[in-house]
Amino acid sequence: MKYFSHLNTAVQILQQYNGSQPFGSFIKQFFSQHKKYGSKDRKNISHLCYAFFRLGKALPQLPAEERIITGLFLCSNEPNELLQHLQPDWNGKAQLPLAEKIQLIETHHSPCTIYDLFPWKDEISEGLNYESFCASFLTQPDLFLRLRPGKEAVVKNKLQQGGIVFREIGPFCLALPNASKIDTIIETDREAVVQDFSSQRIGELMEFIRGAYAKAPLRVWDACAASGGKSILASDIFPRIDLTVSDVRKSILINLEKRFATAGIRNYHTFVADLSASNVIKNTSLLRPSFAKASEGNQGSGGQVFDLVITDVPCSGSGTWGRTPEQLYYFEPQQIERYSSLQKKIVQQAIQHIKPGGFLLYCTCSVFKKENEEVVEFIQQQQSLSLLKTALLTGYDQKADTLFGAVFQKR
Numbered sequence: 001m002k003y004f005s006h007l008n009t010a011v012q013i014l015q016q017y018n019g020s021q022p023f024g025s026f027i028k029q030f031f032s033q034h035k036k037y038g039s040k041d042r043k044n045i046s047h048l049c050y051a052f053f054r055l056g057k058a059l060p061q062l063p064a065e066e067r068i069i070t071g072l073f074l075c076s077n078e079p080n081e082l083l084q085h086l087q088p089d090w091n092g093k094a095q096l097p098l099a100e101k102i103q104l105i106e107t108h109h110s111p112c113t114i115y116d117l118f119p120w121k122d123e124i125s126e127g128l129n130y131e132s133f134c135a136s137f138l139t140q141p142d143l144f145l146r147l148r149p150g151k152e153a154v155v156k157n158k159l160q161q162g163g164i165v166f167r168e169i170g171p172f173c174l175a176l177p178n179a180s181k182i183d184t185i186i187e188t189d190r191e192a193v194v195q196d197f198s199s200q201r202i203g204e205l206m207e208f209i210r211g212a213y214a215k216a217p218l219r220v221w222d223a224c225a226a227s228g229g230k231s232i233l234a235s236d237i238f239p240r241i242d243l244t245v246s247d248v249r250k251s252i253l254i255n256l257e258k259r260f261a262t263a264g265i266r267n268y269h270t271f272v273a274d275l276s277a278s279n280v281i282k283n284t285s286l287l288r289p290s291f292a293k294a295s296e297g298n299q300g301s302g303g304q305v306f307d308l309v310i311t312d313v314p315c316s317g318s319g320t321w322g323r324t325p326e327q328l329y330y331f332e333p334q335q336i337e338r339y340s341s342l343q344k345k346i347v348q349q350a351i352q353h354i355k356p357g358g359f360l361l362y363c364t365c366s367v368f369k370k371e372n373e374e375v376v377e378f379i380q381q382q383q384s385l386s387l388l389k390t391a392l393l394t395g396y397d398q399k400a401d402t403l404f405g406a407v408f409q410k411r
């Protein structure tokens with residue numbers, strides 16, 4: 001009985017939600033206003049809502065209850081209590097291969113393929129395995145930690161002693177079950193950073209730049225820094241880095257400053273700028289007051305002061321929708337073009353401030369070629385930049401996100 005009441009509550013929540021905020025915050029608010037739900041109830045209701053979103057664009061015609069149960073079946077790799085009560089004849093079949101489960105759904109409902117979840121095959125970047133990517137929406141990604149230099153052993157010890165299970169993905173990367181509570185066990189940002197596996201792999205492109213530059217880049221500008229994930233990574237890779245960070249949102253930079261303090265990063269400068277507006281950086285002192293003096297004698301340099309500019313641009317986030325499947329559910333493909341055009345404006349501004357011989361690291365967490373290859377082509381057309389490397393960092397084999405990165409050098 002209580003399982004059907006969970007199902008009804010999930011439907012009620014889904015009816016109230018319109019996609020305008022992260023579903024995680026919305027459902028948290030719902031439960032704080034409805035105190036009667038215990039922790040098991042909250043877990044089940046939340047799981048049912050996410051099962052609904054994980055079906056993405058598939059089976060839109062189904063009533064919410066049926067869509068939830070269908071999603072629950074596809075997301076379940078083994079029999080479980082919820083499925084047992086809501087659709088007992090499917091529970092014993094939870095372990096069947098995905099293709100067989102989909103056939104079962106077809107006989108029950110209407111034609112359906114795994115590709116219906118994410119129906120934009122023609123829009124995806126070269127090298128993405130479309131089938132694996134579609135199937136990955138049915139699994140919640142893991143939580144990944146990037147171990148900071150010198151802290152590898154201490155973090156692993158603390159996790160072991162705290163009874164937290166983890167997989168070692170590499171010398172600096174651990175994967176943990178998504179719900180792991182690590183805040184009281186390790187010092188996040190000081191000892192380890194919560195950062196997706198593929199996002200950590202952007203570090204490989206930074207290592208490549210370090211190799212290509214003979215000496216490590218010193219002056220680095222993280223032009224879409226958010227709360228500083230890529231900046232902390234760069235600080236761990238480039239010794240003696242002189243960091244400038246900016247974002248269009250002041251509030252996120254306050255967050256960054258707190259993280260930098262914990263991470264032990266002190267030598268940096270922040271500013272707020274909308275890089276989609278033209279000529280927003282009118283003088284070099286905005287980029288870093290100490291640079292203005294240094295570039296005065298450098299006639300015609302036009303603020304070309306950085307060895308490396310990182311543009312981790314705003315994007316559809318399609319490579320991370322396994323974590324936020326509500327975004328897949330509500331996504332309208334017209335948004336891709338809007339992101340692509342914003343990305344071009346941002347890089348166009350940013351590249352003006354790279355020194356000759358310096359680098360641009362362009363990244364997205366998108367799988368759409370309009371945000372990846374098309375922007376790379378646009379950057380190449382900017383005359384002064386040569387493409388050195390691109391990488392599609394797929395995460396579906398590791399329960400991780402998918403990111404794209406490209407490295408350019410200014411002539």
Ligand SMILES: C[S@@+](CC[C@H](N)C(=O)[O-])C[C@H]1O[C@@H](n2cnc3c(N)ncnc32)[C@H](O)[C@@H]1O
Pocket residue numbers: 223224225226227228229230231246247248249252273274275276277312313314315346
């Ligand atoms: C993908 S996030 C960056 C993530 C970050 N680099 C990290 O590793 O955690 C993109 C950031 O770009 C910022 N942004 C969006 N539009 C912008 C604009 N017009 N100018 C500058 N930054 C912008 C957003 O506020 C967001 O924080």
